[in-house]
Amino acid sequence: MAPSALQPPTRLTPTAALALSQQAPAILRRSVSTAYPPPLNKLLSGSETSDKWLQYENLIQSCLRTGDDQAAHACLKRLTVRFGDHNERVQALRGLVKEAEARNNGELEEVLKEYNQILSGNGTNIPITKRRIALLRSMGRLSDATSALVQLLDFSPTDAEAWSELSAIYLSQGLYPQAIYAMEEVLVLAPNAWNIHARLGELQYMAATAPGVANGSSQQYMAEAIRRFSRSIELCDDYLRGYYGLKLVTRKLLSEGAKAAKQTEDSELTLPDTNTIERLNELATAKLSDIVRHSASHDRGWRGYSEAEIAAARDLLGEDRSPTTR
Structure with missing residues (x-):
């Protein structure tokens, strides 16, 4: 079965992402009338659904992943025409495209400056805040990324995605207790998410088998891992x-x-x-x-x-x- 443009792009295999990006020209041709700005788009493009715009967002990510920058720009243009330059999601997608096209750290620093400028005018721009955090992490600036995540969670403590990202950053530094704590916060927000229970079990297992852990602590970690996996x-x-x-x-x-x-x-x-x-x-x-x-x-x-x-x-x-x- 061919991949759908409505599927979360992060869950696609490389083969599926390539197959989806190859569908981009046909999808863009089928919906050419959406290039009209509002209110003309409502008169000329017929019914409008949220799925159409989600499809463009997902196509941008798949196209960038497979190197089809031209199709990614075409999708971004459609979203910009429909929602405007100052739409927060559009700004984040534009930044993502620039990050993907950056050829060196200097150009990434320029993108980071743009994020900082946007946030200086609107500190509550969550999509840009998250893109800035992702960029800081990709540049190896883990301390800055951690600080930015903590600030975001002070402002939005119910953001499960942010807690999960914070857990991943702590884990990358071998800070198992902190990684476990952050993932437990995700579980508070989604208590019946079986994948989160399993992920927490994995963190407990890694903490139990880490070099230098005390035997008593190791047993407690193992007991908690059994509980979470079960x-x-x-x-x-x-x-x-x-x-x-x-x-x-x-x-x-x-x-x-x-x-x-x-x-x-x-x-x-x-x-x-x-x-x-x-x-x-x-x-x-x-x-x-x-x-x-x-x-x-x-x-x-x-x-x-x-x-x-x-x-x-x-x-x-x-x-x-x-x-x-x-």
């Missing part, structure tokens, strides 16, 4: 990433002979007993085996997994010295 698959029964994480954690605990710690006043969560860990490991192994087998056979209802995820699950199962006997 919750993710409780919310989504076929979530591969949740089962993968649960398998990874329980296998490590069993290989190290970890035992449940006694409950203390300073510890709210401890490891389950060995029997429970073994049962969780068997559950994860069986489910991953089913997912890999059905996906390889292209069975209906089992086709939503990426090839990379299936390959990783297959490798993890292959490393198991005592595979499940069926």
